Amino acid sequence: MVDFVQNTLDGVMTGSSYGLLALGFTLIFGVMRRLNLSYGPSIMIGAYLGTLVYVQLSAGPLVVIAVTLLGAVLAGLYVERLCFAPMAAGAGVASMVSSFAIWMQLEQAAVLALPRHTYPFPPLATGAPLNLGPFLLRVDHLIMLTGALALSACVHLLIYRSHFGLGLRAIINNPVAAHLVGINVRAAIVRAFALASAVGGVAGYLVLAVDQQVTPMFGMWATIKGLIAMMIGGLGSIPGAILGGLLLGVIEAHSQWYFGPHIRDLFAYLALFACLALRPGGLLGEALHEPFERGA
Amino acid sequence: MLEISDLVTAYGKIEALKGVSLRAESGRITCLLGPNGAGKTTLMMSIAGILQPQRGAIRLDGVELTGLTPARIVTAGVALVPENRLVFPRMSVRENLLAGAYQRKDKAEVAIDAERMYARFPRLRERREQLAGTLSGGEQQMLAVARALMSRPRVLLMDEPSLGLAPLVVAEIFRIVAELNRDGTTIFLVEQNAHMALQVAHHFFLMEQGRVTFSGTPGQLAEDEVIQRAYLGARRAG
Numbered sequence: 460m461v462d463f464v465q466n467t468l469d470g471v472m473t474g475s476s477y478g479l480l481a482l483g484f485t486l487i488f489g490v491m492r493r494l495n496l497s498y499g500p501s502i503m504i505g506a507y508l509g510t511l512v513y514v515q516l517s518a519g520p521l522v523v524i525a526v527t528l529l530g531a532v533l534a535g536l537y538v539e540r541l542c543f544a545p546m547a548a549g550a551g552v553a554s555m556v557s558s559f560a561i562w563m564q565l566e567q568a569a570v571l572a573l574p575r576h577t578y579p580f581p582p583l584a585t586g587a588p589l590n591l592g593p594f595l596l597r598v599d600h601l602i603m604l605t606g607a608l609a610l611s612a613c614v615h616l617l618i619y620r621s622h623f624g625l626g627l628r629a630i631i632n633n634p635v636a637a638h639l640v641g642i643n644v645r646a647a648i649v650r651a652f653a654l655a656s657a658v659g660g661v662a663g664y665l666v667l668a669v670d671q672q673v674t675p676m677f678g679m680w681a682t683i684k685g686l687i688a689m690m691i692g693g694l695g696s697i698p699g700a701i702l703g704g705l706l707l708g709v710i711e712a713h714s715q716w717y718f719g720p721h722i723r724d725l726f727a728y729l730a731l732f733a734c735l736a737l738r739p740g741g742l743l744g745e746a747l748h749e750p751f752e753r754g755a
Numbered sequence: 756m757l758e759i760s761d762l763v764t765a766y767g768k769i770e771a772l773k774g775v776s777l778r779a780e781s782g783r784i785t786c787l788l789g790p791n792g793a794g795k796t797t798l799m800m801s802i803a804g805i806l807q808p809q810r811g812a813i814r815l816d817g818v819e820l821t822g823l824t825p826a827r828i829v830t831a832g833v834a835l836v837p838e839n840r841l842v843f844p845r846m847s848v849r850e851n852l853l854a855g856a857y858q859r860k861d862k863a864e865v866a867i868d869a870e871r872m873y874a875r876f877p878r879l880r881e882r883r884e885q886l887a888g889t890l891s892g893g894e895q896q897m898l899a900v901a902r903a904l905m906s907r908p909r910v911l912l913m914d915e916p917s918l919g920l921a922p923l924v925v926a927e928i929f930r931i932v933a934e935l936n937r938d939g940t941t942i943f944l945v946e947q948n949a950h951m952a953l954q955v956a957h958h959f960f961l962m963e964q965g966r967v968t969f970s971g972t973p974g975q976l977a978e979d980e981v982i983q984r985a986y987l988g989a990r991r992a993g
Contacts, residue, residue, distance in 0.1 A: 622857075625850060625853055625854055625857070626854070626857055628843070628845075628846055628850075629843050629846065629854045629857070632843035632844060632845055632846055633841050633842075633843055633844070635805060635837065635841060636837065636841040636842070636843060637843075637854075638803075638804070638805055638825035638826070639803055639805070639825060639829070639834070639835050639837060639841070639903075640829065640834075640854050640855050640857050640902060640903075640905075640906065641825065641826045641829030641830060641857050641858040641906055642826060642854070642857050642858075643824070643826045644826075
């Protein structure tokens with residue numbers, strides 16, 4: 460029983476970062492109705508810039524966070540400009556495929572820039588784990604959970620309480636009508652990409668600070684975790700993204716405990732499969748609308 | 756005055772508008788009739804900037820609107836109530852109205868205008884916190900009209916406001932159209948329901964296969980035998 464609770468706690472902690480990744484994914488998907496496979500790799504670029512200032516200039520954690528975040532945002536906007544802005548509305552597959560191409564490009568860029576496979580990433584906290592009765596809680600995990608919950612609350616407020624969020628939700632609800640009420644849809648999409656990348660940058664930082672290392676594979680890892688968590692939680696749903704992330708974390712923690720690390724990912728995919736088979740829209744997802752076609 | 760001259764809009768190689776010229780006089784209700792596929796909705800979407808015309812010009816009181824983004828066109832004073840209403844289904848009635856005023860900076864005035872909408876459409880006040888997707892068709896149409904009005908347009912474009920609504924609701928919509936017009940809004944309306952349109956519109960255009968084929972007053976429209984047969988359902992003996 461102690462193990463079960465401990466695993467669940469650990470799962471919730473790591474799951475909170477999955478939730479943030481899913482949150483970024485879902486923002487882009489909600490606004491664009493297109494999948495951005497380069498989402499993880501653009502975060503990886505930010506993380507590489509972060510490790511660069513850490514290794515080369517021995518920068519402190521705040522500088523590393525800022526550089527990681529900024530790098531992720533710039534890389535995210537680069538992806539938007541290349542894979543999403545020029546594609547005709549309705550050409551969702553073209554965007555997805557080109558985002559796959561840019562994924563490969565970003566990954567190669569990282570490999571070429573820093574040829575050693577693994578680079579160190581500054582830790583968040585190095586102290587001993589906290590004792591909570593029979594349970595152990597890692598300090599960096601606690602920071603991760605708190606950061607993820609605080610950030611998702613901020614994003615929630617931004618989406619549901621601000622003028623910008625009103626416009627974003629209008630676009631998510633009906634893009635043609637959003638144009639008709641005078642929302643600058645293009646500008647809003649660019650901002651949504653920047654916001655999603657910033658959220659992804661924070662998630663990337665929190666994960667890597669716990670792992671204390673970064674590799675070029677982090678991009679793929681982030682895309683897969685974010686994608687699974689988003690699909691379990693429900694495409695386009697903010698609470699769904701967080702819930703999906705936490706669930707994925709808990710499922711992974713338990714399956715790792717009972718079956719070992721190699722079987723862990725199998726269970727993650729099984730959970731995704733079960734979810735898609737039983738509830739295709741995801742737990743909190745809603746029926747998808749037709750893709751946006753300008754002038755349809 | 757909203758003036759359309761020689762407008763050509765194409766989907767790929769197929770021209771849906773083949774040189775459309777017409778005008779909606781200020782302070783009046785102008786109605787565009789025509790069968791399905793004539794290009795009426797294409798025209799409305801072109802005026803609103805959702806579709807890009809290949810040729811021709813759209814002017815509002817002499818100011819060129821052609822090629823502007825939809826947002827700029829709203830700011831210039833033209834708002835479209837689109838076919839099938841297109842309310843934001845998972846946003847509340849109140850949020851739909853706020854979205855209608857998206858580019859306006861005068862928050863206090865926006866709040867006053869929202870109150871005006873609730874006064875004009877009491878059903879919307881009752882349902883202000885309800886999701887727009889849960890409203891009835893008629894209520895959604897009212898909301899679509901109110902949302903468009905929130906941008907304080909000089910010209911209100913309406914694409915088939917009576918579509919799929921019960922006769923009583925249609926009558927209510929047309930009462931509101933006439934009322935808005937009396938308050939000074941220029942209205943340019945697409946309608947299949949020629950009977951209702953005859954009661955309120957000051958001027959008619961008929962569009963067929965991407966071209967304007969008739970322009971005249973309600974009197975002239977009612978006298979035109981061909982139009983009568985096609986749109987007013989009058990039967991000829993023999």
